[in-house]
Amino acid sequence: MNKTEMTQLKGKTSKVDQNFEIRRYCSFYLADRLFGVDINSVKEINDEVQFTYISHAPKVVRGYVNIRGQIFLVLDLCYLMGIEKRNAPENGKLILFKTDVLENCGIFIDGVGDIVDVRVDKIEDRRKNRADKKLDIDRRKDFSQIGAGVCKLEHQLMVIIDPRKLPNAVEESVSNRF
Amino acid sequence: MEMDKEILDGFIIESREHLNVVEDELLQLEKQRGSPEGDSINKIFRGIHTIKGSAGFLGFENINSLSHVMETLLSMMRAGEIIPNATIIDILLESVDILRSMVDNVDNQHKMDISILVKKLDDLINGQVSNEVRDDLHTMIALTDINGKSTNFRISEFQLKQIINSNQNLFLIEYDLNELRRTRNKSPLTVIRELLVLGNIVDGRLETPIDDFSHSLKDVPLSYFVLFESELNIGQLKPVLDIERIIQIDIGSKGNIEKTVEPMKKIEAPVWEPPIESQPKTDDLPEIKETNSQVLPVEGKSETETNESQQTAQEKSNTVRINIDLLDRLMNLAGELVLVRNQQLNNIDRSNPLLKSITQRLDIVTSQLQELIMLTRMQPIGTILGKYPRFVRELSKKLGKSIELRITGSEVELDRTILENLSDPLTHIIRNSCDHGIETPEERKKAGKSPTGNIEIGIFHEAGQINIEISDDGRGIDSDKIKKKALEKGLRTEDELARMTRKELYSILMQPGFSTAEKISDVSGRGVGLDVVRSNIEKLNGSMELKSTPGKNAIITCKLPLTLAIIPCLIVQVGNDRFAIPQVNLEELVALYDEDAFTRIECAEEREIFRLRDHLLPLVRLEEILANPIPFTMKTRAEITERHRKKRDKLLEQFHQKDGSKIVTVGERTISFAVLKIGRERFGLIIDKVLGTEEIVVKPMHSVLRPLTCYAGATVMGDGRVALILDVEGIAEHSGILSDFDKDSELRNIEKQLQDEKQILVKKILIFKSGKMEQFALDIREVYRIEEIRRDDIEMVGEKEFITITGLSTPIIRLHNHYRVSPNIEKENLFLIIPRKSKHSYGLLISELVDIIEVPVQLDKKSLVEQGILGSSIILGKMTLFPDLEWLSENMDSASYHGNTSINSGRT
Secondary structure (H helix, E strand, O other), X not given: OXXXXXXXXXXXXOOOOHHHEEEEEEEEEEOOEEEEEXXXXXXXXXXXXXXXXXXXXXXXXXXXXXXXXXXXXXXXXXXXXXXXXXXXXXXXXXXXXXXXXXXXXXXXXXXXXXXXXXXXXXXXXHHHOOOOOOOOHHHHHHHHHHEEEEEEOOOOEXXXXXXXXXXXXXXXXXXXXX | OOOOHHHHHHHHHHHHHHHHHHHHHHHHHHHOOOOOOHHHHHHHHHHHHHHHHHHHHHOOHHXXXXXXHHHHHHHHHHOOOOOOOHHHHHHHHHHHHHHHHHHHOHHHHHHOOOHHHHHHHHHHHHHHOOHHHHHHHHOEEEEEEOOOOEEEEEXXXXXXXXXXXXXXXXXXXXEEHHHHHXXXXXXXXXXXXXXXXXXXXXXXXXXXXXXXXXXXXXOOOOEEEEEEEEOOOHHHHHHHHOOOOEEEEOOOOHHHOXXXXXXXXXXXXXXXXXXXXXXXXXXXXXXXXXXXXXXXXXXXHHHHHHHHHHHHHHHHOOOOOOOHHHHHXXXXXXXXXXXXXXXXXXXXXOOOHHHHHHHHHHHHHHHHHHHHHHHHOEEEOHXXXXXXXXXXXXXXXXXXXXXXXXXXXXXXXEEHHHHHHHHHHHHHHHHHHHHHHOXXXXXXXXXXXXOOEEEEEEEEEEOOEEEEEEEEOOOOOOHHHHHHHHHHOOOOOHHHHHHOOHHHHHHHHOOOOOOOOOOOOOOOOOOOOHHHHHHHHHHOOOEEEEXXXXXXXXXXXXXXXXXXXXXXXXXXXXXXEEEEEEHXXXXXEEEEEHHHHHHOEEEEOOEEEEEEOOEEXXXXXXXXXXXXXXXXXXXXXXXXXXXXXXXXXXXXXHHHHOOHXXXXXXXXXXXXXXXXXXXXXXXXXXXXXXXXXXXXEOEOOOHHHOOOOOEEEEEEOOXXXXXXXXXXXXXXXXXXXXXXXXXXXXXXXHHHHHHHHHOOOEEXXXXXXXXXXXXXXXXXXXXXXXXXXXXXXXXXXXXXXXXXXXXXXXEEEEHHHOOOOOOEOOOOEEEEEEEOOOOOXXXXXXXXXXXXXXXXXXXXXXXXXXXXXXXXXXXXXXXXXXXXXXHHHHOOOOOOOOOOOHHHHHHO
8 A cells, every 4th residue: 555655745656666666654752763664564553551470581572462352462662772770651552563574573762753754765764874983892783683674754863663573582692692 | 299287187186076986986895796786887887988088088098098997997898798706896996006006106107017917808708708799899999970980089889889789879979178168168087977977988089180289279179079979869959058069879770880899090180071071971861860850769768867867066166175275364364353242342342232232243143153263174084084994905915814894883073184193093093903902713713703803983973072983803902912021122021011900001002112913914013003183183282092802903183173273272361471281181170279289399409399199290390481481401590490499398388477468478388280291290390380271273383493492383362362372292301301301210119119109118227337326227128238346457559448348349338428417436346238139339437336226217308308318316315327229329520529539538
């Protein structure tokens, strides 16, 4: 659906320029930073926060949660993004992904932001920027595991996360836990 | 033709079913030997016939030609021309196998070489029938329709005669398959099915007017000509089949039928001409049958036939194939509904009578719905047992035995996930029974039994479980043989074997690599045996038991749960979390109160143990397991044991000092553990609290968490929270006790020792002294010899001391080098204790022999815990230490205390 949606502003002629393709993201806050996931991958946003802690699981796994009889695995991205200790708000929410994107899985977030439309050419792939010294190497490595790019919004930056990359990142931390 | 996957799948599934029926009936036929009942042959014939029809239609030439020859043979049998005998049935069974393998792998069916089999079948047909029939078989007759027009079909004279004799009519029907699909959404297989209800398809051919196959065939007519045999007349068939293009074939008199002995040439595709347009070529036809004026030979019979056909059609429509994913989703939804219901039940306004009654209805309907959906997953166990009669027959032939298999209870239903995994273990058990259990006919006669052995499979419900009992009346299991083998393989010592009960002996049979068969046959006995079966059954949450009366029988009983999706579990609590332990793993629950909680748990090396009715039960603390993601090493285990020992001692002290109930909280005054079993091993899992049992719906762990071996899955509890299901084996592995079980002897040794102690054996002990202070003792049985030596005879080699005794140089051990004890008293004359059995020969240097006495010894393991010390006891009013000679011999090179103070410091 998104692919056919073109910007009317600069769409010059009939020639399709994929840079003008608009993607829609669901933005959310985590430790006062703004992140986004493709809205097409989101199943629902839920405020169920009764987690069942799973011993032995890597830190990034927040626990299991029951969503209407289905068990979802909830991840805490902070550990993957290199965000150190923070005070999680009590009214945190869950973003649950569609099952064709991720097998019964969701992420724990501090709060939901707006739905943001972004033109593809505004998304920068920061992973390619090796000269970027602001991020330390570890964090960049962690980020590159799940990140899909960064884009400048009017007031702040939004980091785009690719949920499909999450299982790998978790599995890696499962095997690295020793 | 475009091969539709759906059609292909339909063909494969249907053919498999037909082949199963055919196989069963063939075996039936064999039993009725000599006096075959028409029914069986008919069923076989129909099955093969359908396969042939569909295969011919789908272009599977090999399947088609093989089933064709089989069909010919079967039609002879049906006609009574050939009486089935063992050879024929063998070959037919063989053909069924080949057909099955071709059906299973239809894409490569053309690669299968069937020529030998076809030849065998042909020979059979030719060899068994009279010359006349043989001639008939090879005389091909080109058929013409009633208008005398050639149909391009030809059949053997034999077939034609059969049709005439049974008062059947022959028709040529044309379908346009593409049109059929477009306008009526009928697949070719549906057409074939329809036809088979009403009669028989004698032959079929697919034709299309176009030559260029690069175009899509979707839009051109695709004609399927069927040569159809039925008792009905054309007027009856037309409305039933809902077709126009049907024409009767002239079979009236043979004289008018052109005979060709040679196979006909390939004929170009004819263009269909409706019967009205076609002109009769020959005027001298005896009877020109007009479609509507046809009179049936026996009107009444055909009607009953039609009724029957309709009935079978109705029966067929009672079952529907459903994709299993759909069922699983249905299950999930039902689960959700149950939770919604639970929430509703908790939150309703009970003062409102209307709401109350609606909720009650919801409650009832939900429960019933869930129950029924569970039932959809159930399948009769007969679906996997069907192959065994054949299997046993083949095996018995191969082994030269005569075995009869009886199955009862094949209608019992089981969850399909269990069924799928049950086939392998059952096959193994039955193979075992045939190979090892049942004797040869000669042996059986000698033993006074009937020459034919019996194997019985009985399936029945009992206490919410499914029992599968496989018994044979063979030679049974010889416990002496097991003992011999176990000794040979070094699995057990003679002593251990002597003490074992028969049940325990049989459990050895289920250990890896154990087979009592004297010769290894290609049937079974490769050494992978009952252990695999047992582990397979246990994976299904089942258990297995072996019983036998030597010389008479052997019975293997497998107990299985009805379903794996819902299992009864024990719900326990550790910290704030709840966990479910599958009931199948649970043996019993033990709770220790007050003083027992601090004293009954003992420490043996790095592990905590509990004496449960004369058996030592290693204990594992769930809280520690959960706190440590890394599998336990010796060190972690020792740390945990030590920590808890100290904690216990402290609590005990508090408990004794004042009124314990005030000082020590209730939680700390109780220790609960669940006795869990893995195979034949047991261990205790210490938990905080037992909450009760519950039937839970098992959901698998999330795929990224599969590496966590301690969990078997998760479940949603009644209050909507998620609880984890523990994997008992995973926990045992994590805690390291599983390797203890493997090492086996270690724990058993301790157990034995403790048992010995418990009986407070009267022992003859040697009491001696090494240093000034401590008194030591050794069981006299451990001492080989005592040598009196002179101190000056001790020689130094590096830092080690040696002495020559009877020509052998023997290393010397001083106790104070290994234990925290006072150094040797240096005297002119010393004594050397030579242990009876030790890996390295050595001598224990002592200064004084006190006495040899007989006393009841009870080793105290708690007062003094030091490595290499078995324990202490009060003997002759003095605390006496019992050194572990084996430990000493292993550690003689590493003096752990006082470094190398040895002889020099001793002399000064």
